[in-house]
Amino acid sequence: MALYRAHVLICHGTGCASGGSPKVLETFREELQKKNLDKEVLVIATGCHGMCEFGPIVVVYPEGTFYSQVKPEDVAEIVEEHLYKGRIVNRLLYKEPISAQKVCHYKEIPFYGKQHRIVLSNCGYINPDNIDEYISRDGYQALGKCITEMSPAAVIEEMKKSGLRGRGGGGFPTGLKWSFCAASPGNKKYVICNADEGDPGAFMDRSILEGDPHAVLEGMMIGAYAMGADEGYIYCRAEYPLAIKRLQTAIHQATEYGLLGENVLGTDFSFDLHIKEGAGAFVCGEETALMASIEGQRGMPRPRPPFPAVKGLWGKPTNINNVETWANVPRIMLQGAECFAAMGTEKSKGTKVFALTGKVKNTGLVEVPMGITIREIVYEIGGGIIGDKKFKAVQIGGPSGGCLVEEHLDLPVDYESLTAAGAIMGSGGLVVLDESNCMVDTAKFFLEFTQRESCGKCVPCREGTKKMLDILTRITEGNGKPEDLDTLQYLGEQIKATSLCALGGTAPNPVLTTLKYFRHEYEAHINEKRCPAGACQSLLRYTIDPAKCIGCTKCARNCPVNCISGKVKEPHLIDQEKCIKCGACMANCPVGAISKG
Amino acid sequence: MVVGTQQDARSLVREITAPWKGKQGGVIPVLQETQKQIGYLSREAMEAISEELSVPLAELYGVATFYAQFHLKPRGRHIIRVCRGTACHVRGSAKIMERIMSMLGIEENGTTEDLRFTLEPVACLGCCGLAPVVMIDEDTHGRLTDDPAKLQAFLDNYS
Numbered sequence: 001m002a003l004y005r006a007h008v009l010i011c012h013g014t015g016c017a018s019g020g021s022p023k024v025l026e027t028f029r030e031e032l033q034k035k036n037l038d039k040e041v042l043v044i045a046t047g048c049h050g051m052c053e054f055g056p057i058v059v060v061y062p063e064g065t066f067y068s069q070v071k072p073e074d075v076a077e078i079v080e081e082h083l084y085k086g087r088i089v090n091r092l093l094y095k096e097p098i099s100a101q102k103v104c105h106y107k108e109i110p111f112y113g114k115q116h117r118i119v120l121s122n123c124g125y126i127n128p129d130n131i132d133e134y135i136s137r138d139g140y141q142a143l144g145k146c147i148t149e150m151s152p153a154a155v156i157e158e159m160k161k162s163g164l165r166g167r168g169g170g171g172f173p174t175g176l177k178w179s180f181c182a183a184s185p186g187n188k189k190y191v192i193c194n195a196d197e198g199d200p201g202a203f204m205d206r207s208i209l210e211g212d213p214h215a216v217l218e219g220m221m222i223g224a225y226a227m228g229a230d231e232g233y234i235y236c237r238a239e240y241p242l243a244i245k246r247l248q249t250a251i252h253q254a255t256e257y258g259l260l261g262e263n264v265l266g267t268d269f270s271f272d273l274h275i276k277e278g279a280g281a282f283v284c285g286e287e288t289a290l291m292a293s294i295e296g297q298r299g300m301p302r303p304r305p306p307f308p309a310v311k312g313l314w315g316k317p318t319n320i321n322n323v324e325t326w327a328n329v330p331r332i333m334l335q336g337a338e339c340f341a342a343m344g345t346e347k348s349k350g351t352k353v354f355a356l357t358g359k360v361k362n363t364g365l366v367e368v369p370m371g372i373t374i375r376e377i378v379y380e381i382g383g384g385i386i387g388d389k390k391f392k393a394v395q396i397g398g399p400s401g402g403c404l405v406e407e408h409l410d411l412p413v414d415y416e417s418l419t420a421a422g423a424i425m426g427s428g429g430l431v432v433l434d435e436s437n438c439m440v441d442t443a444k445f446f447l448e449f450t451q452r453e454s455c456g457k458c459v460p461c462r463e464g465t466k467k468m469l470d471i472l473t474r475i476t477e478g479n480g481k482p483e484d485l486d487t488l489q490y491l492g493e494q495i496k497a498t499s500l501c502a503l504g505g506t507a508p509n510p511v512l513t514t515l516k517y518f519r520h521e522y523e524a525h526i527n528e529k530r531c532p533a534g535a536c537q538s539l540l541r542y543t544i545d546p547a548k549c550i551g552c553t554k555c556a557r558n559c560p561v562n563c564i565s566g567k568v569k570e571p572h573l574i575d576q577e578k579c580i581k582c583g584a585c586m587a588n589c590p591v592g593a594i595s596k597g
Numbered sequence: 598m599v600v601g602t603q604q605d606a607r608s609l610v611r612e613i614t615a616p617w618k619g620k621q622g623g624v625i626p627v628l629q630e631t632q633k634q635i636g637y638l639s640r641e642a643m644e645a646i647s648e649e650l651s652v653p654l655a656e657l658y659g660v661a662t663f664y665a666q667f668h669l670k671p672r673g674r675h676i677i678r679v680c681r682g683t684a685c686h687v688r689g690s691a692k693i694m695e696r697i698m699s700m701l702g703i704e705e706n707g708t709t710e711d712l713r714f715t716l717e718p719v720a721c722l723g724c725c726g727l728a729p730v731v732m733i734d735e736d737t738h739g740r741l742t743d744d745p746a747k748l749q750a751f752l753d754n755y756s
């Protein structure tokens with residue numbers, strides 16, 4: 001292999017790619033050639049760094065200089081200054097939002113300081129389209145060790161010892177699940193990777209698939225060996241075209257290297273792997289619906305038992321795990337269960353990847369050790385609330401989850417504590433809300449999602465969620481009735497208790513937890529026809545403070561429906577009947593005399 | 598690619614279904630590929646698939662209507678997908694949706710009369726860092742506002 005004195009890593013995750021990183025890469029190649037540096041500097045496309053908001057990201061090694069928001073027109077300067085003359089381009093360094101200081105190196109960025117990147121350790125560091133780079137970072141060593149030195153039972157024992165629990169939402173102990181499938185009689189078994197990533201607003205699995213696809217493949221192979229399966233499926237959302245492409249490349253390369261197919265590495269173990277594109281139904285993330293979908297039917301859940309471990313895909317014993325769960329497997333087998341179990345809390349081991357979004361300064365993908373507090377995630381990794389507004393809640397677990405409030409800030413992130421507080425670990429969606437977010441509206445948003453996605457098989461889920469949504473809509477429009485809150489509570493509990501699958505079984509959670517912690521907000525909407533956060537459009541009122549108004553007429557001239565009256569230099573007045581609440585007046589008032597609420 | 602006549606649809610379907618003959622699990626991949634080629638699942642194509650795969654037509658429609666991805670009516674030349682995932686919602690995607698609806702004079706999931714645009718909401722597109730996000734065909738546009746002039750400029754790129 002040729003030796004290079006510098007490596008330029010250009011993020012090609014979905015965030016950066018849509019921000020133009022392929023063009024940046026092309027320009028790097030051209031500029032390096034112009035300067036005759038193309039034999040000395042290697043340009044590599046990588047997966048996501050988790051800082052997509054500041055993309056496109058370019059990292060230059062050996063120094064690890066971290067450039068953010070790089071545009072094609074910046075490339076010539078980086079090549080000329082950094083790669084030719086050895087001077088860092090200050091203007092393109094990432095500016096730390098808390099201290100407003102420019103940060104030079106990857107490892108000095110506070111966003112990464114509290115993180116513990118294990119599953120994501122290769123993401124953003126290697127070229128996901130090149131199997132050699134994965135192998136050079138100890139890739140496929142764990143597989144070799146398992147199939148040549150360990151018995152299937154020993155692999156399962158090691159998994160049990162690690163304490164790894166499913167990362168797809170349920171948190172079921174992985175080793176135990178494997179032992180069920182291994183114990184099932186039959187000589188045809190399947191393993192499946194659940195890459196349907198349903199939570200709207202979360203993209204952990206996508207980044208792993210795009211940034212380190214071989215880790216998922218290797219995990220699945222180890223699992224297949226341990227359970228005696230010889231065929232596997234990766235069920236991936238069709239909305240993730242890049243992830244599917246990278247997986248196809250990975251499977252192709254692994255097959256060429258003799259890591260997939262007949263007699264892997266010269267042993268008796270054989271394994272075939274296929275990719276299935278999902279067809280756009282959230283409920284297909286549920287394991288029995290997912291299998292129905294692979295079989296070509298409508299993706300509707302069926303009652304369990306029988307569990308997939310006994311009767312799964314095409315009636316054969318099957319084991320389904322989530323992308324992140326599979327990606328943890330090679331690391332556990334390579335470093336040993338103790339090493340993995342040393343991280344985290346008593347019952348929640350290892351790390352968890354979260355998609356941190358909402359009103360924090362640093363949004364992105366973060367991997368944290370279990371047991372970290374919500375406060376550390378929001379204030380240290382997230383950098384606190386945008387505009388230094390007041391923290392209100394975090395919504396965790398997406399449409400199946402709930403919210404946590406100020407008093408929970410010091411709660412450790414582990415399966416049991418989150419559940420006890422009324423939220424769930426979920427698959428990794430973590431949305432931070434500030435004082436300007438309305439909790440009724442947030443609950444309504446998630447319920448709208450689950451209501452739309454209900455497969456319709458059972459009545460409580462199909463009709464009950466619709467009823468709840470109608471009530472919530474009424475409340476946000478100012479037509480709520482006092483008895484609505486009890487009805488919501490009652491319906492929520494009924495739907496939870498009687499739905500067939502966890503979609504219905506968890507759909508009321510966002511409503512029930514907001515009712516618990518923010519009842520006063522619901523009451524303000526109902527009794528005072530007021531949205532305390534000023535978010536519900538129908539309840540908004542724009543008013544002009546006559547003491548502050550200087551009569552400049554700017555608001556009246558900008559109002560699209562001409563509902564502001566008043567003479568020049570005299571206080572103006574808004575006709576509430578006609579006002580469409582567009583906010584144009586407030587945006588244009590030079591003295592801040594207009595307020596909403 | 599647009600396949601015009603009944604004959605074309607049939608031969609196309611024959612090609613697509615060939616590798617799945619006698620195998621399990623072909624229904625969804627075949628529907629996906631057919632839609633990729635013709636743009637939607639026409640009655641002719643559905644009938645042909647039903648025959649080729651020996652799956653009752655009713656069952657085929659049952660599958661096609663269950664999944665959001667399948668379309669039984671012709672769609673616009675360009676597909677606008679407005680993300681309404683959590684991150685985009687929190688940053689105002691609903692306003693963008695409304696603005697585009699009024700600009701094009703269509704509802705959610707509607708298609709303009711000239712078949713230029715189809716407008717669809719989607720759950721998270723996986724680039725939440727750029728919220729709010731709109732995807733037109735394969736291009737992702739991030740950090741949008743509901744400023745009509747800017748949105749119009751985007752749309753003008755697609756004829």
Ligand SMILES: Cc1cc2nc3c(=O)[nH]c(=O)nc-3n(C[C@H](O)[C@H](O)[C@H](O)COP(=O)(O)O)c2cc1C
Nearest residue numbers: 166167168196197198285286287321322325502503
């Ligand atoms: C409605 C619904 C949607 C789900 N969506 C997903 C998903 O997108 N990804 C996932 O890994 N698990 C999802 N699950 C959980 C799966 O049913 C299953 O528990 C999981 O894939 C098991 O893997 P794990 O043990 O590794 O977590 C969903 C469950 C339900 C009820």
Ligand code: SF4
Nearest residue numbers: 457458461499501504
């Ligand atoms: S709970 Fe809802 S999504 Fe689940 S099977 Fe019943 S209707 Fe379908």
Ligand code: SF4
Nearest residue numbers: 559579580582583585
């Ligand atoms: S909010 Fe809009 S419609 Fe209402 S008064 Fe102000 S400018 Fe006019």
Ligand code: FES
Nearest residue numbers: 013016048049052
């Ligand atoms: S896509 Fe580049 S940092 Fe996430």
Ligand code: FES
Nearest residue numbers: 680682685722725
């Ligand atoms: S929520 Fe819109 S891209 Fe994720």
